[in-house]
Amino acid sequence: MKDYLRKHPQVRTIRVAAADLNGQARGKRIPARYADKAVKDGTRFPFSVLSLDIWGEDIDDSPMVFEQGDQDGVLKPTERGFMPMPWLEAPTALLPIWMFRENGTPYEGDPRHALNAVVKQYKKRGLTPVVAMELEFFLIDDSGKTLQVPSSPRSGKRRKAAETLSIRALDAFDTFFTDLYDACEAMDIPADTSTSETGLGQFEVNLMHCDDALRAADDAWLFKMLVKGLARRHGFAASFMAKPYKEYSGSGLHTHFSVLDEAGDNIFDSGGPKGTAALKHAVAGCLAAMSDSTLVFAPHENSYERLVPDKHAPTAICWGYENRTAAVRIPAGSPAARRIEHRVAGGDVNPYLMLATILGAALIGMEDEMEPPSPVTGNAYAMDLPQIPATWDAAIEAFEHSDMLSRFLPKELIRNFVLTKRQEMHYIAELTPEERVELYLDTV
Template identity: 85%
Template sequence: MKDWLRKHPDVRTIRVAAADLNGQARGKRVPARFADNVVKSGTRFPFSVLNLDIWGEDIDDSPLVFEQGDQDGILKPTERGFMPMPWLEAPTALLPIWMFRENGTPYEGDPRHALATVVNRFKAKGLTPVCAMELEFFLIDDSGKNLQAPASPRSGKVRKAAETLSIRALDAFDTFFTDLYDACEAMDIPADTTTSETGLGQFEVNLMHCDDALRAADDAWLFKMLVKGLARRHGFAASFMAKPYPEYSGSGLHTHFSVIDEKGDNVFDSGGPKGTAMMKNAVAGCLNAMHDSALIFAPHQNSYERLVPGKHAPTAIAWGYENRTAAIRIPAGNPTARRIEHRVAGGDVNPYLMLAAILGAALDGIEQQMEAPSPIVGNAYAVEGLAQIPTSWEAAIDALEQSEIVSRFIHPELIKNLVSTKRQEHHYIGELTDAERTELYLDTV
């Protein structure tokens, strides 16, 4: 880590940052000359900082605050090390960190540790998840009273309709995307294909598959930070909020995953299109936990405006082969790449919690050898009798709080903290106008 700073003598300051339960970066600014202290000893801030609401306020009656004296945790650098922050004007380095207790054990309320716990359970069975993510986001001109797509830097024109898979739409923002890919390379984020999507000013960037789930979640978290920061340098906003425009589809964060064994073989590969029994166990586990873990996939009030029938987001708890109307899709293609696509999460999620919930549920299904129901053929929105993903924020909060399933793979303390956070947000967001809610979510999520 010290070598990176020596190779970048122009860096004058660093940011040390951890992800809170909402995926917000919480941390400190430190002069680069004191970076050695952070690398050697870590830094400190209260446990409660990872359990703030979307405004950055303490949670009312949280035991982490007054009851426990608002004690400090110790935050140590992750394996990622230093990286540049290309969206800032001055040369600056980011050092991702995560939280531990004074005795060196991981803090159970840290979302990155939640994912690490699930990954370690896979490792104990000689298994390794391989993950890739597709992140959708909107480019937005938020300078006026109403949101709209930003004017193209090339033509000065505003794109007023969805242009699915449009090369013209990509070319209109070529300067931004060129800078974005250069920044991803500098930050070692494996950005692959970009497409224009079905929303107004909406795009999707795929991140390459990775056999390190923690790194995959890091990539998604860092990518969201980068896109939002870089867009502002270009004179507009970028947002991962689930649904900024009521009349257009929202933004998802689809996750593809397979599992390899100690020999490097894909345990979902049956040699044909149907996949193995273990793959179907994993599918069953994901379906079994989907209702109770909906709050993790749809964490905000605005999230539930995306989860409506016929708008490219799943509503029924179902799976199918090569079927994008289902919550779980098994893509076609070479059997050696057989994988599960989990399509529920919105772009507004915390990637660490999302991946912990997906992989934890899949492993739960594998361990218990759960049997998947029959795959859906055709339009899942039109199939009667299917269990449904919660349709409201309040219902999802209740479901997670009462769940016995999710507590099998996510620590009860983190669940309790998350539920308390969302209950507080639910209360105060009810006092806001639609415009105030949009403004809140536009920049935060």
């Protein structure tokens, strides 16, 4: 890690940052001359910082604040090490960190540790999850009272229509995407294909599959930070909020995963299109946990505006082969690449919590040899099927009292997340619709 700064003497400051429960980067700015201390000794800030609400405020009834004296945790560098922050003007390096207790044990309220604990359960069984993510986001001109598509840097025109898989839409923002891919290379984020999507000024970038689930979540978290920061340098906003425009589809964060055994073979590969019993057990686990885990996949008030019928986001708890109306899809293709696509999460999620929940549920399904219902064919929106919770309060209630989620998510994390979401629900009720959009546009 120290070699990075020696090789980049132009770096004047560093940022040390951890992801809180909302996926917000929380940390400090440090002069580069003192970076060695942050690497060697770590840095400190209160445990309560990882469960602040979306405004960055303390949780009023959290036992961590006044009841426990608002004690400090110790934050140490992750294995990712230093990386550039290409969206800033001054040469700056980012050092991702995660939280530990004074005695060196992981802090259970840290979402990155929650994912790490799930991955360790796979490792104990000789298994390795392989993960890829598809991140959708909007480019937005938020300079006026009404959100709209930014003017194209090439033509100066605004295309006020969805342009699904449009090369013209990509070319209109070619300078932004060129800078984005250059920045991903510099940060070692494996950005692959980009496409224009069905929303107004909406795009998707796929991140390549990775056999390190922690690194895959890091990539998604860092990518969101990068896209939002870089867009501002180009004179507009980028947002991963679930639904900025009511009349258009929202942004999802679809997760593909398979599982390798100790020999490196995909345990979902049956040699044919249907997959193995292990695949079906994993699907069953994801479906069994879906209602209880909706709060993870839809963590904000705006999230539930995306989860409506006929808008390219799932509403029914079901699965199917090559069926994008289902919550869980088994894509076609080579049997060696047989995998599960989990389609519920919005772009506004915390990638660490999302991945911990998906992989944890799948592992329980495999361990308990759960059996899924029959796969659906046709339009799942038109079928009489169990439904994903349609409201924020219902999702909070299901998450808090879930027996299944408590098998792999720490009790402290569950408590903190529920307290955070209840506080947000209370104060967001006081906001106008315009104020809610303004809140989520930059934060998530």
